[in-house]
Amino acid sequence: MDPTDALALLMSPEGRLDPYPTYERLRAHGPVVQAGPVFYVVTGYAEADAILRDARFGVMDDALRDQFMPGWRESPAVLSISRSMLRTNPPDHSRMRRLAAGAFxxxxxxxMRDVVRAQADELVDAMLAADEPVDFMAAFAYPLPVGVICALLGVPAADRPLFRRWATDLTGVLEPEITADELAVADRGATELRGYFTELVAARRRAPADDLTTALVQAHDGGDRLSGDELLANLIVLLVAGFETTTNLLGNGLVALLEHPRAAAALRERPDLAPAYVDELLRYDSPVQLTSRMSTAPSRYGDVDLPPESWVIVLLGAANRDPRRYPDPARFDPWRAQIAPLSFGAGPHYCLGAALARLEAQVAFPLLLRRLPGLAVAGRPERRVRLTLRGHATLPVSVGREAAPVTVPGTPPGAAGPTP
Ligand code: HEM
Structure with a gap:
């Protein structure tokens, strides 16, 4: 299959639901392939990592948006994302990133470790009290990250249920292709979020609190350092990036663990293995599958010459399964040497929330396995038909009864493989 057809397949519902076979079709043509006149796709780990760190590549700026997405200024969703650090280049990006990192x-x-543990325990209590089957996404994977990011931002607990739909709606604009109807839905989400944060900012200005929203408001008020639009855009991106992605790490990760019961049993016995497990889960089924860059100068990667103004799709999920970097890449193996997934990106836009996301998953998985040793998939999981943010819409599980930790027969604690 030629690269253009493979890319079209990747964008189709079938390709979005299971992109991995299509990644291999693309990879067969090399780590970097041309898939259109100014259009390139990257599946190689080394090439993806290098391009994301290369100053000749940037995110799409206003001038390029004018060229490629006429009318984008009419879309509250595109406008909102484009004013955040996620979609700006230096010097604006460096200024915003410094301010947000200072607050973060x-x-x-x-x-946040104790907050995460307490919230996870409460959610497991509720799962045990609920009728079976329980939808893991609604009962745990969504409320944990939203609770944690709302606690950080200082969003009142009562307002949390509002965010799931708004954020899911808005993140449609992160897909490489979007229909007019999906854009209208994303615009609705952006407008709701903007209205919400406008009020929260006003409240924190009147009465400062010890939270991230106040810290960013003060960064804005402390001089002309963060414009009003940038303040709102970055608050929205923090909220949206802060849970849609982590929700998917929890859902994709749980499915992988339940499909590998011996590995799950080893983690149950040895919660100290969680950092290596979480990194392997991120590699194995990345919650963010792609990002994109435009080049500003000529470059050469993987024997391919990329002219200026090339549009490059960096397939993080494919790079994470590059056999030149990871032997037997389709195998889930938390005992691999040097797991360094590209799931959080690389270079100047490297995920600001990576430490928080890792913390949440490192607390959540051992806690779930310990408190719910009978946890099992109980019905057909339904995946979202999305490529960029890969995850489940629903994941029915049966939780079993709370019991003492169990060991898989014949597996002494920690003996499921070499220590990572
Ligand atoms: C498993 C969970 C997560 C994954 C897989 C993930 C992934 C990513 C990726 C791939 C990028 C880079 C995008 C690019 O280069 O174009 C990114 C950026 C970002 N992420 Fe995350 N993220 C996660 C969780 C979080 C959390 C919890 C937060 C905040 C609380 C967060 C905040 C951000 C922000 C603000 C950026 C933009 C950074 C910049 O442009 O300088 N993320 N994330």
Whole structure:
């Protein structure tokens, strides 16, 4: 299959639901392939990592948006994302990123460990009290990250249920292709979120609190350092990036663990293995499958010359399964050496929330396995027909009864493989 057809297949509902076979069809043509006149696709790990760090590549700016997406200024969703750090280049990106990173300190993240554990425990209590089967996405994978990011931003607990639909609607604009109807839905989400954060910002300006929203409001008010539009856009991106992605890590990760019961049993016995497990889960089925860049100068990658103004799709999910980087890449193996997934990107836009997302998953998986040793898929999981943010719409599970931890017969604790 030629690269253009393979790319079309990837964008189709079938390709979105299971992109991995299509990645291999693309990879057969090389780590970087041309799939249209100015259009390139990257499946190689080394090439993806290097392009994301290469200053000759940037995210699409206003001038290019004018060229490729006429009318984008009429879309609240595109406008909102385009004013955030996610879609800006230096010097604006460096200024916003510095301000947000200053508010998003390691101390603030580390202090979230107890909050994460307490919220996860409460959610498991509710799952045990609910009728079977339980939808894991609604009962755990969504409320944990939304609860954590709302606690960080200082969003009142009562308002949390509002965000799931708004965020799901808005993130449609992160897909490589979007229909007019999907854009209208995304615009509705953006308008709701903007209205919500306009009020929250006004409230924090009147009465500052010890939260991320106040820290960003003060960064804005402390001089002309973060414009009003940028403040709202970055608050929205923090909220949306902060849970849609982590929700999918929890859902995709749980499915992988339940499909590998011996590995799950080893993690149940040895929660200290969680960091390596979480990185392998991120690699094995990445919650973010792709990002894109435009080139500003000529470059050469994987024996392919990329002219200026090339539009490059970097397939993070394919790079994570590059056999030149990971032997037997389709195998889930938390004992691999040097797991370094590209799931959080690389270079200047490397995920600001990576430490928080890792923390949530490292707490959640051992806790789920310990408290719910009988956890099992109980029905047909339904995947979202989305490529960029890969995850489940529903994931029915039966939780079993709470019981003492069990060991898989014949598997002494920690003996399921070499220690990572
Ligand atoms: C498993 C969970 C997560 C995954 C897989 C993920 C993935 C990513 C990726 C791939 C990027 C880079 C996009 C690009 O280069 O174009 C990114 C950027 C970003 N992420 Fe995450 N993310 C996760 C969780 C979070 C969390 C919890 C937060 C915030 C609380 C967050 C906030 C951000 C922000 C603000 C950016 C933009 C950074 C910049 O442009 O400088 N993410 N994320």
């Amino acid at each position: 300190t390691p101390r603030r993240i580390a202090a």
